[in-house]
Amino acid sequence: MSGHGGWWGRRRNRQLALIVCFLLPSLIVFFLYRLLPLGWNVILSFQAWSPLKPAVWIGLEHYAEMWTYDDTFWIALKNTLIFIAASPLAIAAALGVALLVNSDLKGATVYRTIVFLSYPLMAVAVGIIWRWMYDERGGIINFALRSSGLIAKPIGFLQDFSWALPSVIVAEVWQMIGFYMIILLTGLQSIPQNLYEAARIDGAPAVARFFRITLPMLRPSLFLCVVVGILNSFSSFDLVYIMTNGGPGHATELLITHIYKSAFEQTKFDYAAALTVVQFALLLLLTVAANKGAGGNAGAVERD
Amino acid sequence: MATVSLRQVRKSYDAQEVVHGVDLEVADQEFVVLVGPSGCGKSTLLRMIAGLEDISGGEIAIGERVVNEIDPKDRDVAMVFQDYALYPHLTVFQNIAFSLQYRGVGKAEIARRVAEAAAILDIESLLERKPRQLSGGQRQRVAMGRAIVREPKVFLFDEPLSNLDAKLRVQMRTEIKKLRERVRTTAIYVTHDQVEAMTLADRIVLMHNGRVEQIGTPEDVYDEPATLFVAGFVGASAMNLVAGRIETGAQGCGVNLGGESRLALPPGRYDAHVGMSVTVGLRPEHLHWAGDSAASMLAGAARVVEPLGSDTLVIFDVAGHELQARLPPRVVRRGGDPVRVAIAPESIHIFDPATERRL
Numbered sequence: 029m030s031g032h033g034g035w036w037g038r039r040r041n042r043q044l045a046l047i048v049c050f051l052l053p054s055l056i057v058f059f060l061y062r063l064l065p066l067g068w069n070v071i072l073s074f075q076a077w078s079p080l081k082p083a084v085w086i087g088l089e090h091y092a093e094m095w096t097y098d099d100t101f102w103i104a105l106k107n108t109l110i111f112i113a114a115s116p117l118a119i120a121a122a123l124g125v126a127l128l129v130n131s132d133l134k135g136a137t138v139y140r141t142i143v144f145l146s147y148p149l150m151a152v153a154v155g156i157i158w159r160w161m162y163d164e165r166g167g168i169i170n171f172a173l174r175s176s177g178l179i180a181k182p183i184g185f186l187q188d189f190s191w192a193l194p195s196v197i198v199a200e201v202w203q204m205i206g207f208y209m210i211i212l213l214t215g216l217q218s219i220p221q222n223l224y225e226a227a228r229i230d231g232a233p234a235v236a237r238f239f240r241i242t243l244p245m246l247r248p249s250l251f252l253c254v255v256v257g258i259l260n261s262f263s264s265f266d267l268v269y270i271m272t273n274g275g276p277g278h279a280t281e282l283l284i285t286h287i288y289k290s291a292f293e294q295t296k297f298d299y300a301a302a303l304t305v306v307q308f309a310l311l312l313l314l315t316v317a318a319n320k321g322a323g324g325n326a327g328a329v330e331r332d
Numbered sequence: 333m334a335t336v337s338l339r340q341v342r343k344s345y346d347a348q349e350v351v352h353g354v355d356l357e358v359a360d361q362e363f364v365v366l367v368g369p370s371g372c373g374k375s376t377l378l379r380m381i382a383g384l385e386d387i388s389g390g391e392i393a394i395g396e397r398v399v400n401e402i403d404p405k406d407r408d409v410a411m412v413f414q415d416y417a418l419y420p421h422l423t424v425f426q427n428i429a430f431s432l433q434y435r436g437v438g439k440a441e442i443a444r445r446v447a448e449a450a451a452i453l454d455i456e457s458l459l460e461r462k463p464r465q466l467s468g469g470q471r472q473r474v475a476m477g478r479a480i481v482r483e484p485k486v487f488l489f490d491e492p493l494s495n496l497d498a499k500l501r502v503q504m505r506t507e508i509k510k511l512r513e514r515v516r517t518t519a520i521y522v523t524h525d526q527v528e529a530m531t532l533a534d535r536i537v538l539m540h541n542g543r544v545e546q547i548g549t550p551e552d553v554y555d556e557p558a559t560l561f562v563a564g565f566v567g568a569s570a571m572n573l574v575a576g577r578i579e580t581g582a583q584g585c586g587v588n589l590g591g592e593s594r595l596a597l598p599p600g601r602y603d604a605h606v607g608m609s610v611t612v613g614l615r616p617e618h619l620h621w622a623g624d625s626a627a628s629m630l631a632g633a634a635r636v637v638e639p640l641g642s643d644t645l646v647i648f649d650v651a652g653h654e655l656q657a658r659l660p661p662r663v664v665r666r667g668g669d670p671v672r673v674a675i676a677p678e679s680i681h682i683f684d685p686a687t688e689r690r691l
Contacts, residue, residue, distance in 0.1 A: 225384050226417040230431035230478075231405035240430075244421040 073302035090302035103278045104286040115257030118201040122208030130216045147206035155270030158199040192279040208253045215249030255318045283307045334395035334485040342389035351542045365521045367529035368539035374522045410479035411488040416471045418463040425459040428477045449481040469500045487519040560688040569616045574653040576612040578605045590651035596628040598677045613681030619657035622674035629674040634664050
């Protein structure tokens with residue numbers, strides 16, 4: 029090192045080196061397990077490759093196939109988007125629950141815990157429980173509907189083409205609602221109480237207090253829920269796999285289950301890689317859009 | 333504009349009563365300050381007037397109208413909160429205009445009134461900013477703008493200056509005083525700071541443990557504190573409170589603080605209490621340096637001397653009591669120096685230690 033004016037001599041550079049040292053371990057893990065596979069995945073999507081044959085560069089052929097021939101891809105894409113579209117409904121419901129358990133309601137803490145309990149459950153367990161509940165013969169939902177005289181014949185919720193997707197979505201929403209509720213509850217509790225008092229004196233009625241104070245102040249929390257909801261819709265593989273495995277037909281096929289089946293059931297790893305790239309691009313696009321919608325600070329708490 | 337009447341107002345949370353029957357008549361355009369230590373019930377009382385707390389007993393009337401069951405928005409009061417309670421996602425203009433939008437005021441009229449309020453408070457240049465872009469003092473002005481734009485019957489202030497630093501607090505205190513000259517509206521102001529109370533109030537209501545200790549002008553509560561609590565609370569430096577006994581002698585009626593320390597009392601006034609053990613109140617600023625010959629004086633030795641520039645605070649011992657006196661500079665220089673102070677008989681406050689009330 030060349031003494032005073034050298035690279036190492038500068039305080040700023042030494043600090044930089046220190047920072048890099050601290051970041052390095054997690055960067056290495058991030059590189060090995062995220063960036064590297066992702067990069068390889070992108071390359072793979074432009075190749076014809078199977079475990080026993082050498083890779084051949086084929087350009088956009090997989091994408092062309094997806095676009096023109098793969099009907100399952102389009103169904104899976106549509107279903108994934110429906111899955112995503114359902115999360116605002118779940119968030120709205122969670123907001124309702126959060127408002128209730130945030131009020132003076134007796135036993136609010138008990139309800140809060142009960143509602144949240146669904147979230148830490150394993151998705152596999154949730155899938156199995158709901159499969160039982162939806163069961164055509166022994167399921168409690170059919171039993172309840174028939175006992176109350178709402179339906180004459182049992183419904184095969186997970187076997188019926190039009191019922192299967194909504195039924196899986198209900199199970200998904202059921203699990204996520206506790207999570208959304210906790211996020212929104214935290215947001216609600218960070219709103220200073222005296223804003224509501226000031227608004228009451230100012231003469232704003234309850235509805236106006238909700239729309240002019242609660243909602244705007246809750247915006248970062250709401251968008252955090254939206255982002256998590258989008259991520260979750262893309263990755264709720266386990267629930268669908270356990271409940272319907274994409275069936276009947278492809279009625280509950282999501283991009284993620286389609287990717288899994290292409291790769292591990294049909295051993296078309298190269299094609300699955302192309303599907304993954306599409307899914308990744310879509311995911312990136314939607315999360316960036318959602319974060320933009322939150323003013324770039326999803327999850328932040330707005331303060332005065 | 334209106335009067336505010338409190339008649340036997342009570343507040344309890346579950347079984348615990350925190351405000352015990354407060355009576356108060358606030359005249360039209362009067363500026364009344366509720367003052368007391370924290371937990372004395374002053375903020376609760378203010379919130380009951382605002383309608384943010386239920387009234388457990390008694391009656392509150394604004395003007396002629398009893399408002400016990402009336403919603404806050406229909407009481408025609410405006411409130412300034414301790415932490416301003418500005419809507420963080422709205423601009424200053426929107427914050428000030430907020431209440432007008434719910435009172436059927438037209439757009440043009442809103443713009444006119446907001447501009448007027450902004451001019452009074454000197455915040456015209458801030459109207460498009462969000463609260464987080466403002467300093468503490470500016471936020472305080474916006475909070476006041478939000479109140480005055482309403483032109484309410486009554487202003488309620490809940491410790492509006494306590495989040496500001498000392499210098500700004502003094503400045504804003506003056507601003508409030510000036511504002512008061514321009515906008516003459518009945519106002520009720522809560523603070524724990526007796527200086528704020530003294531400087532702002534037409535009348536002070538001193539509260540302690542949910543009860544009113546004394547109601548009076550700043551001069552009243554300073555000159556004639558009704559109770560030991562008021563005596564200790566009001567005044568820039570705390571009043572000396574010591575035990576003594578009233579006795580009569582050759583020079584007339586006096587109070588003995590023990591040993592040779594005896595102070596003359598106004599003739600005739602305490603004749604009925606001769607022989608009684610009392611608590612004697614002496615304000616540090618009323619004790620003055622006595623010559624050698626004074627008959628009625630306290631002699632002792634200085635323990636601590638704190639020069640403050642304009643005067644010097646001397647802490648000294650007399651007959652086993654520790655007293656404070658504000659003396660001219662350089663009269664007493666250091667600990668151990670002799671101290672000889674006297675006081676005008678009419679400046680001595682005598683309290684009954686049993687009832688804690690003034691005699």
